[in-house]
Amino acid sequence: MRKTYFFYSILMVAFVFFLMQCADSKTNILEADIPDASMAAYHTDQYVWEKMARSFQIRTESPKNLDWELWPTTTYAYSDPCSSVAWPSDSLIWKLNTPKGLAMLANLKNNTTETTRFELLTLNFSNPYYEELRINKVMFDYIQEMGLYNQNTVYKLAKAGKINFPEKAMMIKAQWMPVDSSQVGKYYTKIIDGTDIYTGESTGYTLMGMVGFHLVTHELPNWVWSTFEYKGNPGMCDYIGCKDKFGNTQAFIPKNDTINLGYSQIGGPSKALLDLFDEFNVPDVFQNYRLKGSQTEYTDNKGDTLILGNSILEMNLVPSSSCISCHARATLNNRPGDRKNLLMFDLSAG
Template sequence: MKGAPRLAFGLVFAVMSGTPLGVRVAWAEEALAVCTPPTTVAATPQETAWRLFVAATCPVNADKYPYVTWQNWIEQNQLYGTGATQALAAGERPRFHMSPLAAMLRAQAKMHAHEKSKGAASETAAPEVANQNCNSDTWSKRTICEEARLNADAQHYVASNGLNTRPGQIAFITAGNSFVFPPPAVELKADWIQLTSCNNLPQGVHVEKIGSVCYALGGIHLISKLIDKWIWATFEPQNTTTNSQRCKVLGCNDPWGSSPATSSGAPTKQTPALAALMQQAKLAPEWSNYRLDGVQTDFLDAKGQPTRLGNSIIEGDNAGNPQAMTRSSCISCHNLSTINPQGQELNPAFIIGAPQPPPAGYVLRDFAWSLTLALPQPPANP
């Protein structure tokens, strides 16, 4: 259920079991290599996505939080929100929060309903601040919680340039600077499904118990700045209880890690290459049941058609409903992350296709929506 044992634990076991020293050293070096984040792209986007995923998910503890590497990264609400200056006690877990996208969409729907009731034209709502409450979505009737992490490289870029506050971002663009994250930067979003009981836990799904409540990790977004437009990848476990809509709207495609490569929801097997990669990293068994839904590296494909990518939990259950994913494109939506000298910004939207030039005076923020959490909140758009 929890993270796999630390590397050191495996070495101790190997010593006790009489494994030759040379084998133990090779085993340790092999695990260290795959647990080191890649600095260049692999032969295919799918292989790159999996190497990033495995490096981020390498075990750090056997029986306590944090279990895996990415749980050591800063949570976006710590970096941008009111908790930015509040140090957490050793071992204390940052609380889950509601999806900022879900909060914004709910605020928009509320405003549209209000304007319609008055017979007035609808206006775009300013993003609602995500609070500490999880989202009880109306589609799946489940409670879904979210956390979003930035690795040390992304965190350093934000903090060192003063971008964790809105005045800092305004000063940054007023000085003529452009938002350009460094190539090692990685952001990861994890959506957790609150389970009704800690008994009969879903199989092949990473589950964590916080207090007396158990949560199943239903969806993971991972983005990497190894290329200028970032690498966009999303993952889900193969479990019909937690992820009943997986692959059913957009289909899944992973020629590097899945056999067969495509799926409309039917389970697939790992390829030998992916199985070997996870074995080298000593990932806990449940991670072998996670699959890559797909990868984006550009707005359009080789035929000039819009690319699409979405997660049945993150964009589906948590932010709307699975059918909204027909217009789900991570890269197209994230390209809307902008700010102007007055601190105003555009809202996220389910859009696909080629990017549109930002409105006059707005500056692109290198696809990073986490920057919208900088305080104080933006003034309403004119």
């Protein structure tokens, strides 16, 4: 009797275990798109590369556009301080005719060129760079639903501690510069008709190459911050070095003693990264870009301050740059015009 009972007990345990395995299998399938905070916290480099691959996959072929290039800019998201705006469609976009509206013209095509209209920020440098900031639908919808396009609403909600973006919120800030045709295939390039937001002047149809970008998600309380650079940027790993435990065959690239000399020993894309690019149909040209680093906390395990900055987007602020610390210093101020510019961004300087 005891043997029979023991035998049936073993069968029952085995059957329950089988059901659990089936349930886990179904759960994994159903939860494939659910944010993975553990991955973000403990395997951050892999996590940001996977987010990059998903958002940089080709979405349209004629003209060719990546997934994130079809997201709206923040300028559009905050374009009406009195009312929410809809997720852009072709019909909506074509009705916009202001400089800010032109920034949202998704992707146009004529007989000879593929063009994209962006809102671009030109800084006061001899070699101008142009910037755009785009947000995914989760982040866009939250801004509209919460009324964050209105400064007074932001002020009230922030004071009450009621602003908390969803975990899947994501934004990409990209930096571009004019290039010539010999650079096609080295940089990710676009023919862009950009608008200088300070002067309203158009760049005309100009071939531009992407020199770097930030990718940010809200998977963790402090957000997940990462920055990528074109491998030929002279200052790519200056000041702080480059760290990538997933996507680079060389996990750490030490800084040069002298800045802006360029880097020759920069490793190459790892097999895992190449497989990821292949899975999501990421253009081959992005093998020419390197993850400079990722950040999820203010300090490392030893208590040392974490520094992260892009040689193009942050320029000479890199030695003291921290994505989290910089954004944590944002303050609420309802006094118009009471803002101090950093010298490097002050167009009246010099």
